[in-house]
Amino acid sequence: MNKLTRKRGSAMRLIAVLLAAVMVATACGSDSGGDAAPVATTAAPDATETTAAPTTATPTTEAPTTTATPTTTTEAPPVGPAQGGDASVGLEAEAPGLRPWEDTCSSPCYNMMNAVFDKLTEQYADGSYGGFLAEDLTANDDYTVWTMNLRPGVVFHDGSELTAQTIADMFVVQQTGAASSGAIGSSSLAAVEATGDLEVTYTLSAANAIFPAYLSRAALGMVFAPSTGADEDAVTAAGNAPIGTGPFMVDSRDVDNKTVMVRNPNYWMSDSFGTQLPYLDSVTFHPIPDEGTRLSSLASGTVTAMQSLRQASIRDARNTDGLWLFEHQGNNAGGGMFNVTVAPYDDVRVRRGLMHMNNQDAVIEALGGKGISTGATQFFAPDSPFYSQAVADAYPAFDVAAGVVLVTEYINDPARSDGRAVGENIEVELSCPPDPTLIAAMQVIQAIMESTGIVDVNMSNYDQATHIGMAVGAADGTFIGTHNMHCWRWGSEDDPGMGMNGGFADPFDPSGVGALNFSNWYSEEAYGYLVEAVKTDDMPTRVALYEKFGLILTAESPIWYSGGTATVIATAEGLGGLDSWEMPDGEAGIGHPAAEGRWAQAYWAAE
Amino acid sequence: MGKMLAVRFVRLIATILAVSFLTFLMVNLLPGDPINALIPPEAQHDQEFVEQLREEFGLNDPMLVRYGKWLGDAVTGDLGKSVITKQPVAQEIWRRLPITSELAIVSVVFSLMMAVPLGTLSAYKQGKRVDQGISAVAQVSLSIPNFVLGLFLIYLFAMKLRWLPATGWTRLTESVSGNIKSVLLPAMSLALAEIAVYTRVVRSDMVSTLQEDYVLSARAKGLKDRFILFRHALRPSSLTLITVVGLNVGALIGGTVVMEVLFAIPGLGKRLLDAIFQRDFLMVQGITVFIAIVYVTINTVVDIIYMLVDPRIRKKV
Numbered sequence: 001m002n003k004l005t006r007k008r009g010s011a012m013r014l015i016a017v018l019l020a021a022v023m024v025a026t027a028c029g030s031d032s033g034g035d036a037a038p039v040a041t042t043a044a045p046d047a048t049e050t051t052a053a054p055t056t057a058t059p060t061t062e063a064p065t066t067t068a069t070p071t072t073t074t075e076a077p078p079v080g081p082a083q084g085g086d087a088s089v090g091l092e093a094e095a096p097g098l099r100p101w102e103d104t105c106s107s108p109c110y111n112m113m114n115a116v117f118d119k120l121t122e123q124y125a126d127g128s129y130g131g132f133l134a135e136d137l138t139a140n141d142d143y144t145v146w147t148m149n150l151r152p153g154v155v156f157h158d159g160s161e162l163t164a165q166t167i168a169d170m171f172v173v174q175q176t177g178a179a180s181s182g183a184i185g186s187s188s189l190a191a192v193e194a195t196g197d198l199e200v201t202y203t204l205s206a207a208n209a210i211f212p213a214y215l216s217r218a219a220l221g222m223v224f225a226p227s228t229g230a231d232e233d234a235v236t237a238a239g240n241a242p243i244g245t246g247p248f249m250v251d252s253r254d255v256d257n258k259t260v261m262v263r264n265p266n267y268w269m270s271d272s273f274g275t276q277l278p279y280l281d282s283v284t285f286h287p288i289p290d291e292g293t294r295l296s297s298l299a300s301g302t303v304t305a306m307q308s309l310r311q312a313s314i315r316d317a318r319n320t321d322g323l324w325l326f327e328h329q330g331n332n333a334g335g336g337m338f339n340v341t342v343a344p345y346d347d348v349r350v351r352r353g354l355m356h357m358n359n360q361d362a363v364i365e366a367l368g369g370k371g372i373s374t375g376a377t378q379f380f381a382p383d384s385p386f387y388s389q390a391v392a393d394a395y396p397a398f399d400v401a402a403g404v405v406l407v408t409e410y411i412n413d414p415a416r417s418d419g420r421a422v423g424e425n426i427e428v429e430l431s432c433p434p435d436p437t438l439i440a441a442m443q444v445i446q447a448i449m450e451s452t453g454i455v456d457v458n459m460s461n462y463d464q465a466t467h468i469g470m471a472v473g474a475a476d477g478t479f480i481g482t483h484n485m486h487c488w489r490w491g492s493e494d495d496p497g498m499g500m501n502g503g504f505a506d507p508f509d510p511s512g513v514g515a516l517n518f519s520n521w522y523s524e525e526a527y528g529y530l531v532e533a534v535k536t537d538d539m540p541t542r543v544a545l546y547e548k549f550g551l552i553l554t555a556e557s558p559i560w561y562s563g564g565t566a567t568v569i570a571t572a573e574g575l576g577g578l579d580s581w582e583m584p585d586g587e588a589g590i591g592h593p594a595a596e597g598r599w600a601q602a603y604w605a606a607e
Numbered sequence: 608m609g610k611m612l613a614v615r616f617v618r619l620i621a622t623i624l625a626v627s628f629l630t631f632l633m634v635n636l637l638p639g640d641p642i643n644a645l646i647p648p649e650a651q652h653d654q655e656f657v658e659q660l661r662e663e664f665g666l667n668d669p670m671l672v673r674y675g676k677w678l679g680d681a682v683t684g685d686l687g688k689s690v691i692t693k694q695p696v697a698q699e700i701w702r703r704l705p706i707t708s709e710l711a712i713v714s715v716v717f718s719l720m721m722a723v724p725l726g727t728l729s730a731y732k733q734g735k736r737v738d739q740g741i742s743a744v745a746q747v748s749l750s751i752p753n754f755v756l757g758l759f760l761i762y763l764f765a766m767k768l769r770w771l772p773a774t775g776w777t778r779l780t781e782s783v784s785g786n787i788k789s790v791l792l793p794a795m796s797l798a799l800a801e802i803a804v805y806t807r808v809v810r811s812d813m814v815s816t817l818q819e820d821y822v823l824s825a826r827a828k829g830l831k832d833r834f835i836l837f838r839h840a841l842r843p844s845s846l847t848l849i850t851v852v853g854l855n856v857g858a859l860i861g862g863t864v865v866m867e868v869l870f871a872i873p874g875l876g877k878r879l880l881d882a883i884f885q886r887d888f889l890m891v892q893g894i895t896v897f898i899a900i901v902y903v904t905i906n907t908v909v910d911i912i913y914m915l916v917d918p919r920i921r922k923k924v
Binding site: 294 | 637654656660688691693694758762765772774776869872881884885886
């Protein structure tokens with residue numbers, strides 16, 4: 001039996017469903033997130049954090065002490081959480097709706113949804129998964145049947161009780177949900193049944209040892225009142241008036257302006273000292289799309305917190321007095337891919353040659369992330385248990401001379417695939433969304449490539465929805481994308497199995513299993529390792545499998561990196577708790593990856 | 608007068624039909640697919656599901672069929688539902704219209720309050736230092752993009768003085784003072800270029816008017832300059848101004864998008880921009896046609912005001 005319930009000191013089995021490297025088909029390449037882009041999520045353990053914010057392990061007694069950049073923050077006096085107070089949060093975009101099963105969400109939207117909805121599982125600080133609304137979750141021997149017991153005494157905002165039947169009824173709605181239907185397919189979830197008052201049985205069509213990870217994300221994990229998905233009118237209404245079990249209830253919602261949430265007086269969770277959560281009386285979310293005015297809004301007191309996924313904003317926030325910064329850099333990284341079905345990217349010499357011409361340090365500097373972000377070489381950050389030094393060593397480092405050798409070899413090959421004459425330059429189309437910092441960064445790459453005299457680079461920019469659409473293939477493999485060298489974003493804190501399997505399956509398989517393989521690169525051997533990795537929760541085995549996969553991927557080089565994605569939640573001095581929220585068992589939660597705040601345990605520091 | 612109004616009305620309908628069709632055509636020619644924005648990539652490999660959604664939103668019908676259906680519903684006031692949020696388009700427009708209208712009107716009123724005295728003074732002091740100074744300032748104002756001014760105003764009034772909020776919008780129904788505070792900075796940012804344009808227009812017309820015989824006659828009678836300027840000269844000097852203001856108000860209804868994004872204001876322009884990026888066809892269509900209606904209607908109203916202001920035009924009609 002494989003039990004998810006967290007027990008201190010017995011973490012190895014749980015670590016098996018650790019951190020992430022989900023291949024994210026999200027906002028591409030830039031250091032910004034995007035609302036239209038489906039985001040694969042969250043963040044890693046906090047070893048790489050450079051927060052200038054309070055770093056209390058629990059939201060109770062210790063003073064915020066760490067200041068990575070002392071000139072930009074203020075040392076806080078010894079404090080604890082005060083009950084009450086309000087927070088107003090500037091988000092980088094509006095949520096399209098607040099329906100976990102229906103709305104495609106990214107970081108700003110999750111900030112709001114996390115306040116309204118509880119999830120069945122959540123991630124601990126080390127990235128492993130534990131029960132949240134689920135008290136325990138156990139699997140049979142082959143991971144095809146998972147049995148979950150719900151926490152008793154949990155009620156929805158409308159007063160109805162959470163039972164096992166609720167979860168079964170949710171599944172009916174989720175099956176036709178625009179956001180959840182895909183997760184049902186990729187998790188192999190076939191049926192959900194109430195097998196007791198609080199006991200739920202999930203039946204899967206294939207072995208899935210990482211199923212708890214799916215219950216930690218919005219699509220399958222956020223618990224909503226099934227009545228809100230009952231019919232078209234209910235679904236429409238739920239976009240602005242959702243009903244969950246979460247710490248806050250939606251009081252009013254003026255789309256694109258502000259969503260006011262007030263304390264749920266019946267919230268089930270208390271902190272380690274028995275204080276009922278949430279601490280705050282209300283939290284109001286304001287979409288402020290412009291990065292500069294979002295920070296100005298915080299600095300001027302118009303809002304008391306803001307989030308950003310841009311390195312330049314982190315830099316500016318560090319230079320602003322009176323703020324606490326909750327920074328994070330995890331597995332998520334910007335970069336891109338080559339469409340390996342298109343010449344000249346169908347030749348590994350070209351792919352590796354071009355990657356050698358990518359100066360990540362210069363790109364990061366152009367993005368405003370010097371001293372903030374670090375380079376990337378794989379799906380995992382160095383603090384991830386899945387990180388492989390061997391893969392890092394194999395990654396084509398910045399070395400223009402080496403790149404020239406490889407590309408020249410291709411250029412002089414009479415059998416070169418692009419149909420050009422021997423000796424003629426290769427032509428590269430580099431496409432990114434029209435973000436100014438991103439364009440500046442890509443111009444760095446363009447300049448280096450063109451300086452070799454053997455590469456001609458055309459840059460193109462399309463809005464994000466179009467950019468993504470260019471790379472999304474058809475289910476039957478008849479459409480493999482119209483992209484070339486294409487900006488993209490990779491990795492998250494979710495379990496790697498959640499995204500990598502679909503992302504590297506055979507794009508030409510008529511079943512459509514590889515429709516999310518955006519680079520169209522496929523290796524039967526490498527894919528086999530990914531499949532094996534979700535059939536076991538033995539951590540050393542999984543680490544080894546992902547390393548084997550990573551080495552093949554790096555050798556073939558269908559994807560490239562431009563640097564890790566640093567994120568921040570900046571708050572007015574005194575508003576803390578974002579990095580120290582607790583799981584129901586008192587263990588530390590994962591914090592604030594991807595600038596996704598858990599506002600249930602945010603607090604104004606008491607004097 | 609009645610005949611003129613009837614002709615205007617027919618033109619208005621024809622213009623709206625043309626705009627609606629062209630918008631439909633152009634939106635459909637844009638690259639991209641609303642399905643990309645509607646569902647995550649992991650759901651897009653489920654062809655059956657994608658087809659079901661396409662049917663639901665009528666995306667599989669030929670363009671002309673879709674246009675016909677849309678037009679049929681539109682004349683009954685049903686502009687369809689957003690593909691992304693599922694909210695009715697008409698409801699979205701009515702929810703946001705007061706915000707954009709207020710922003711446009713306040714900026715126009717503010718700019719007129721500044722431009723009319725400045726333009727009049729400039730004309731009165733034609734060729735002198737005051738005139739040259741006002742012209743120079745107007746020239747500079749025209750050269751400053753309004754978002755740059757917006758950033759400066761945020762810095763000054765929100766960050767330094769802390770008098771006004773940097774971003775956001777308070778509805779009039781929520782708080783009158785809050786509403787005034789939230790409209791001031793964006794309206795002032797929008798007004799700068801308008802002040803410059805209106806000042807030059809008023810000055811130019813006023814200079815001509817001041818050379819009319821009846822003004823000389825009024826001066827000969829010993830009337831005070833202020834009385835002559837504002838009582839006798841301003842009204843006949845305002846015809847061009849009325850035209851420009853009319854066109855500008857129409858343009859502002861759809862043209863405040865930069866300010867709406869910068870100041871995080873939930874207006875029509877911001878919604879239109881988002882809808883374009885999301886390929887939310889019906890939302891784009893609905894808002895564009897609505898803006899066209901406003902624009903054409905305002906032009907018609909301007910023509911009517913012409914007649915009221917100038918008896919000579921009224922007599923011709």
